[in-house]
Amino acid sequence: MNIIPSVNLKDFISGDIDKKQQFVDAIGKAYEEIGFVALKGHFLDDTLVENLYQEVKNFFELDTETKRKYEIPGIGGQRGYISFGKESAKGKKEGDLKEFWHFGQYVDDNDELKAEYPENVIVEELPEFNKIGKETYQMLEKTAKYVLRALALHLNLEETYFDNYIHNGNSILRPIHYPPITEEPKEAVRAAAHGDINLITLLMGAQGRGLQVQNHKGEWIDAIAEDDELMINVGDMLSRHTNNKLKSTIHRVVNPPKELWGTSRYSIPFFMHPVSAMKLDVLEGCIDENNPKQFDDITAGEFLNERLIELGLKKK
Template structure:
């Protein structure tokens, strides 16, 4: 397999039972085999994508002292700006060669999660940044809901099994800027090898080389999507919940060849999280004699906290 499989969400939404089942089979098999797909037919239109990239570039081009005003202490980097080199992969000391921003959940009035989630941070200098970020967040969340419905069917669950867990979930939209590399990095890469924490990740910006995924043989494969595709992968929460039936694949963003060091790279992942009280206990129908239970019981909130400590974003 030289690249990741491509699927089309319009098959699932077609109203045709055969096309719907075809999508369920394709995405389920891909997530068992390698944990990544490229997805067409999502809810982001070209204009929204263009607007989002424009606003993201505008933000990262602001002076450092302006950006740092939006770095909020005490919330583990869950909203607003996280400056260059702050985050590292689990088990590594070197900070990744990136800076990023976090948009979080947009809660309805009176939500019980208002005290749990930090408020979104408004960028005063760029009013469109906030509006475009919110729209992109909601379209990616909508796309993710349908992907999880397909996976529910693949797993033999009710189609709407995940719906209540992801409504008002602790999901994050993270525009990332990998700045030009100005000197030989000391053991650092743009994003060191890691698995994602969440249920699924929907990624914009995998059109060029850089993102690589590791197959079951340990080989690194370039994950390159078409301009109209999102790359969507399984996170550790979903892998854990399915007792590793659906694979959370290790991936990385490697540094470019030296002749391209002077260029920035942007990518925009949407990390789809459930509400914190969701139990990630291994599903009974994913446990059998050949695949005994691999993980201890834990809630999504406790698992997220553990991983934010591992990443250096929360200090114990």
């Protein structure tokens, strides 16, 4: 498969049984074959998206000293600012050519989870930044809930199977700034080839060239969304839970051609995580003679911790 299939979430929530089933079949097939879809009909409106990009640009244009105030030690980069070159892909020494921010979960009905998660970090200089970040987070979380409902049906599970696991899940909204490239990068790229850790990722800002996905033949293909689309891919947690029936696809963000080095790139992924206690044990329905169980039992929290250490964001 050399193109990313496009689906419309409005078909799934339309109330039309046939349209709903067509959506389930299309997204299921795409995630078994390439691990990515472009999704229309999500819950973000144009004004919110516009406002978010403006606030994100405003933040990254602050001077380095001001941004560094919001880099919080000791939490593995789970909230606030993460400065340029701090994160590297699994197995890579070079830090990626990016700086980013993390918004996390807003828990208001579970004191235990509220205590488990770090607090969101408030940017004093930008009064709208946190408000718009929270609204975007919640609209993407709502979109992700319906995508996972469709996948539950595809896997012959109860439609709401994932709902309790993702309510108050450890999800992250990550506005990323890839600054202009000022000199020939030695080895580093904007984001080296990697798979995502989580259940699914919803990506805003894949409208220009840069994001590439590796198909089953090992070829890199461009993943470019239409203006009204989110790019959504399967993460390692969901791949593991489904015995690799749903594919977590390796992807990367390549450096632009030299004539575009002087430009910034912004992208905003939402990493949908479940609560830490969710068991990622392989689903019984995804094991058969031809597909024996491939993964050991593990919880989402244990798996996340392992990966944060591999990424250099957490110490052992």
